[in-house]
Amino acid sequence: QKEVEQNSGPLSVPEGAIASLNCTYSDRVSQSFFWYRQYSGKSPELIMSIYSNGDKEDGRFTAQLNKASQYVSLLIRDSQPSDSATYLCAVNTGDMRFGAGTRLTVKP
């Protein structure tokens, strides 16, 4: 079982819709969870971090964490074409472990 699993997609949503990205992890002692956005040819950019159960909102982004289910998600509201990128889920289990990434395309 991979340490961090994501649906590789691609995920396609129309402009203005909500994009939902999901991630599961295997190490129950993980305490830190992150979402990175990576545009093609660029480096990962941190967009959200979450450490406790529940929701954390930042602008159009909401991260959700459920430690009992070992599940973390990212919602992007009012999706824009500029949100088209690969989204990497990362879990710090002592060191950062990345999921394979979900490619999101937002169609105008």
Place this chain on the structure above:
Amino acid sequence: DTEVTQTPKHLVMGMTNKKSLKCEQHMGHRAMYWYKQKAKKPPELMFVYSYEKLSINESVPSRFSPECPNSSLLNLHLHALQPEDSALYLCASSQDRAGSNNEQFFGPGTRLTVL
């Protein structure tokens, strides 16, 4: 300032060359990392420095040699690389390696091509 800088942006080298990648941060972070990323794959951890000491080497071949001259600088020395080492090399830093201050910020990367 959440900037991590890396030089060069692009590097082309032969298998007999010796070159170095450089990374710098001025955020006062005490942990710095080297990652390797191949196309359409997630970053893979290579090395971790915490308080200027190498704490993890993820079984990386000896043709890659890290160096941390001080808390702001990180180098990756390259020697006798193979074409399969061609990748995007990413540097990252975090305030600490563990705990609640472990958000990692990435530099722009060095695109390495080995001929």
